[in-house]
Amino acid sequence: MEALTAIQTRNSVSRLSGKVSPDDLEKMIFSGIRAPDHGMLRPWRITVIQGESLKKLGKLFSDAKLDKDPETPQRTLDKLRSNPLRAPLILGVCAKISSESKIPEIEQVLSAGAVAQNILNSAHALGYGAIWRTGEMAYSELVKKGLGLEKSDKIVGFIYIGEIDGKTKNLPKVDEKKVVDFW
Template identity: 35%
Template sequence: MNDTIALLEARRSAPAAALAEPGPNAQEIDILLRVAARVPDHGKLAPWRFIVFEGEGRDRAGAIVADVYAKAHPESDAGRLQAERKRFSLAPLVIGVVSRAAPHEKIPEWEQVLSAGAVCMNLIVAANALGFASVWLSEWYSYDREALARLGLGEEEKIAGFVHIGRAPGPREDRARPTLTDIVTRF
């Protein structure tokens, strides 16, 4: 078996709260972003972009999420607000993949959305190839327009995912995977 297939077969998501330092350094982040951007992209539109949350930026993003949550849920206790505040600081690095899919005369919007999903998956595979663990998440704030605007998204932009990257404390258990006979038909 070649190394790429072995990596793909061994890849597992890790809980964001389990991802520890050290995270990727500046050179590794550049590699991750470069590899993530090498996806099928019909029309060369780059219908996605990145937001890198690192260092204190993670705390600022968490403060935004907690503030938006508190406004929508004034009954929230301090514990819940603290959990919201920590959303971006669980892992050493969080990369937001922003979908910029839009109507186009030749390129279906659906293909643009799929391209953003491929970016997320390339990012996860690249992180694992560099020895990191990762998880691709979307939480409530991925769909909250106020939170998204305050995180820097335009009105027509959406979050394809927040990819959390760090070091896992040990091997991750696999989950049940579909049996191929249940999901494959031949034509």
């Protein structure tokens, strides 16, 4: 798909199934790591989660929630456990914050956000559906630890990717007059 078309027609898709080929996964990762990066810190980590690891992530979510709130109802824990099974592939995108660097933390987080956006656009350009998700689990210290991240790191999102299962929603209309001004 032509680049501008891909960017302008990208739409989040939550119903995902099937599989993502290793070649396409590589293309998405290569697109992700072309993100702009002040100071060339490469302040990112992309965690590939597929197959049995999806179940492992679900268990990590459920354990983290129970640890934080031991009164959590079982149905909430079950939902958290099954959430990662909503797609055949999840790319966890994280900002690896370098605190010694002169580059402000927000710029390192934004750079990781650009990784996530490049992955979304490339997934769409390759014909897959994808959606950027966070939720409470993206802010859990236990989840971070379970993924092998440091306390100072930030999970910027879990990008769920797969074949589009069913219809896609219409592109939401954004009124550019409300978000653009010519100063």
